[in-house]
């Protein structure tokens with residue numbers, strides 16, 4: 117597995133398995149398939165309702181803890197309730213872990229996010245979490261966070277794929293040494309993406325699938341990806357992008373696909389009471 121180094125020195129795998137919306141036996145089975153294919157990093161959230169199943173699988177697998185990387189998230193409802201310590205303790209219990217590798221705030225709810233961050237910092241200082249970060253933060257959320265933060269987020273997990281390359285935000289995060297992690301990196305296989313001519317041409321040119329072209333584009337841009345799949349052949353396909361290189365001209369061609377198309381909510385316009 118290859119890693120990027122976070123701003124506090126922690127090594128984070130460049131690809132992880134997205135686990136939403138898998139649950140129960142499906143997730144249990146996929147955990148074992150994924151680890152046998154070489155996945156070491158798993159992305160969940162208390163909002164996904166699947167931590168229990170991921171926890172059970174990792175516990176039964178008896179994999180060496182230090183060889184796995186678990187990300188989970190503080191949900192909006194947990195932020196509203198306001199007991200951040202209890203939220204983390206619940207995740208630790210369900211995941212059957214003593215510590216979380218990366219704890220992310222799921223959304224920048226304007227009413228709670230600054231207060232929640234200060235509580236997350238305390239849990240980080242107590243070493244219950246190896247790194248803390250955020251999701252769905254725009255530049256203005258980060259600027260506001262910087263005004264109260266003692267700890268700069270290690271990661272910003274955002275929707276990112278060729279239809280939504282988020283270049284200004286990516287450059288802003290780079291300036292502050294915040295690692296970008298791309299969720300929905302395949303735009304949930306939206307037609308606009310899979311029928312894109314540039315991607316189809318590059319797929320033929322490099323003899324790789326469109327998914328592999330996208331993951332490699334991210335890797336060469338220092339971006340972590342967390343695709344979700346529950347199929348073994350796709351688990352194998354999605355992790356197989358380390359044996360080729362996309363030329364800088366072709367990277368630029370992929371950059372040009374951007375049309376600011378989202379498959380998930382825009383954090384500036386979403387209704388936090390419903391998320």
Ligand SMILES: NC(=O)c1ccc[n+]([C@@H]2O[C@H](COP(=O)([O-])OP(=O)(O)OC[C@H]3O[C@@H](n4cnc5c(N)ncnc54)[C@H](OP(=O)(O)O)[C@@H]3O)[C@@H](O)[C@H]2O)c1
Pocket residue numbers: 133134135136137159160222251252273298299300301302303304305327342343344345346347350353354380
């Ligand atoms: N922080 C946040 O707010 C947030 C929001 C959304 C998602 N996430 C995280 O990001 C993860 C991934 O995002 P996502 O699930 O929204 O979208 P995604 O990974 O872009 O797309 C998942 C879809 O692509 C299919 N797929 C995966 N690999 C494929 C391949 N090689 N060929 C063809 N189809 C393939 C999957 O189908 P099959 O399963 O049938 O293969 C699934 O339908 C989530 O699981 C979650 O952990 C975070």
